[in-house]
Amino acid sequence: MTGKGERRRAPYRRRLRSRIIVSFVLLGFCLTTLFAFATNWARARVENQLVEDVMNRNIDEFARRFYESPGRNPAVPVQQIRAFAYPSDKFDRVREERPEWAAFATGNYKLSGVDEHNEPFSYKLAVRKAPDAWFFLAYDMTESIRGEEQLKRALFFSVLVFSALSLVLGWWSASKVMKPVSDLAARLRAYRGGTSEPEPLAPRFPDDEVGQLAQALDDYSSRLTEVVQRDREFNADVSHELRTPLAVIRGATELLLTRPDLDPKVLQRLQRIQRAEQQCTDLIGALLLLSRNERGQGSSNVARVSEQLLDSHRAQLGGKPLELILEGNHDLVIDAPESALSVALGNLIGNAVKYSKEGAVRVRVGNNAVEVIDSGPGLSEEDAAKLFQRGYRGTHAGHSQGGGIGLSIVSRLCDLYGWQVNVRPGAGRGVIATLTFSPA
Template identity: 70%
Template sequence: MAATDPAPARRRPVLRRRLRTRIVMSFFLLGLGLTLLLAFATNWVRNRVEEDMITDLMDRNIDAYAQRYFSSGGRDIGLPVQQMYGRVVSKEKYADLKNEYPEWYSLGEGIHNLSGTNEDGTPFSYKLAVRKTPDHWFFLAYDTGESVRRSQKFERALYIVVPVFTVISLLIGWWSASRVMSPVSELALRLRAYRGSSNPRPLAPHFPEDEVGELAKALDDYSQRLTEVVQRDREFNADVSHELRTPLAVIRGATELLLARPDLDEKLVQRLLRIQRAEQQCTDLIGSLLLLSRNERGQGSTLVAKVVEQQLDAHRAQLGNKPIELRMEGESGLTVDAPESALAVALGNLIGNAVKYTQEGSVTVKLHADAVEVIDTGPGLSEEDAARLFERGYRGTHAGHSQGGGIGLSIVRRLCDLYDWQVGVRPGAERGVIATLKFSRAS
């Protein structure tokens, strides 16, 4: 036998978002990302175009300014464009320029950006075009302060546009998610409405020819195949129940008639009693398996001590020469709300497993107020047994060449799930295994 904890292991909670929420969040993030990208691109393109336009304008106008200066004989000819300030410095006044505008004096030809703060604390910003000849230096300044203010206003407008369009994207996402998820939600509602129905109606006619309609068709096909499987299973269970119980009833009747004869010797009586116990075990097992196949709880009030005594008597007759003592201890008034057959199968497998793996010593069944313990003096448990004991088809480390398909304890686990019982095993204090069957309070 293998150890397992009756209490289920706790799983860490997994955060799951609804599909509707994921769609809304996708629209929200897409809207936010696109709006930010568009705002950044728009602002960058605007600044770049304005910069190129001003630079090109100043390049053309400073050349025109120089030509008009020379063609007018060195007279002040005015400025060709507003927001511009032009100045011509002759060779003999280079030193004066160095004292008046030292930052201009050191600049080479080209377009330069100049900014700073005036004496009164107001900021200034302008572009300066410079053309230098051996005898004259030409300067053309373009005030970009207004352009900077317009750019700041534009950026502040973008700070408002981005949240507005993000909210609009969120609303569009919510509306779209509602439209997209509406048929899926309707499909889920119709599926829940068919829960427990033995003849569910088709789902596909209620949906259009789209992805949800294809899903409804697939569910209809699966439902039909599942219904056919369940129907075949029910018919098989009913046939097996009828066909097996009939010969078992014949065996029971024949055994009772033979036991009623007074001229039987002791060996024959023991064999007939063994046949009678085997017939009762088969009857109990068939009844329990039918309950499991239908997932139905059988009703009844069963005295646990009575079933324990029956199982101990049945196993005493099969001990042979094994030096094992079988005994029952504890309270004898415990009853459970379950058929005697179900309890007999559960306790019979636990006691039978303990007897099979105990070569000498004892198997003790202790009755408590709401549980039964089966304590043996067998070889104990391995780690692999502890993890896989109640799996269907698993045979313990100490099974060796013994008979059995490894399904007895899996049947016990299924019965416990059906009746809300708890089953588990743990190592004994010194040796062996302690198997515990705990009943629910409702039992």
């Protein structure tokens, strides 16, 4: 687990521009498809009504002419229509030659299929049956079916063309609609903070929804800048007011330590006061840097700072059977002030000493990192997941003092300086905390 934690990738979200384009395409596709379906349905309905009307008029005319001259088969005025008339003495012939026709009652029917030459056919059949004669009128639908197929192909390509036009229109509209939003986002990204106040956004945009958003962002930025300014002033004031009494304590302690006739117990107390004053000074400096979000200047020898921290804890062990050991590279120097390194490393060493009842706490300095290895009770899964959260106290904290903000400060210092902190269970027991520094 790292101090700042691994940032989970946010779930993919479709951009607003893409949603607008997809909406246009879906709208165009749905409307053109609906129009194509309605057109084909209306064509089929109108054509069916017209064909049946023509057939009904022609079969009635055909029957009238047949009764005027029963001896001959009258002609039909429409070329696509073939008419047949069978008197009562030829009913059996119809049943033999055209059984499907003979089975129909008076009305209009549609027939389709494949003939004996394996050629498709389609026609409409009008049937009029009287006691003395049967009349059949067949209307060839081949040309109509060919036209229907051509119309369907035309409608299909129309759907594709209008969908493509919808895509182009959606792309253009999305670009026009989203350009002010993109400009606003670009201006927000361009401003990275600093000492100067940000330039107002609202005057650069028209008085529309984007302009209202820019105005709201300006108002929010103004209030946020005011809060940050008050926070910085407060931190500076607190730092100044705290450093003044600490400077008095430091001067008084140094003056008392120069006396040669000090009692050993008094000397021990004075040295403890001196170390506590130095820790407070380092902590104030580190917190002030965090509040300003700026790196301090300077360089630090990791081994020397570690030895100072271990000496400070040795003086506070009392009768605790715990050995504090410094190992490894004594020449590692990092680009950071000693106050920041002392706070970060001091919290790791302090936790190791606090939770180790016996055994040893080893501080091992490597080429670009330092490890703090303790012999404490170890690390639970819950602690590993929440260890660097502000205010969280581990399961082994018990009634010990502390507000659960030490490792949170370590994590923030790592973010500021580009370091990495990792805490993992040891091989047998205990915890290994690793502080990795950024390359020079």
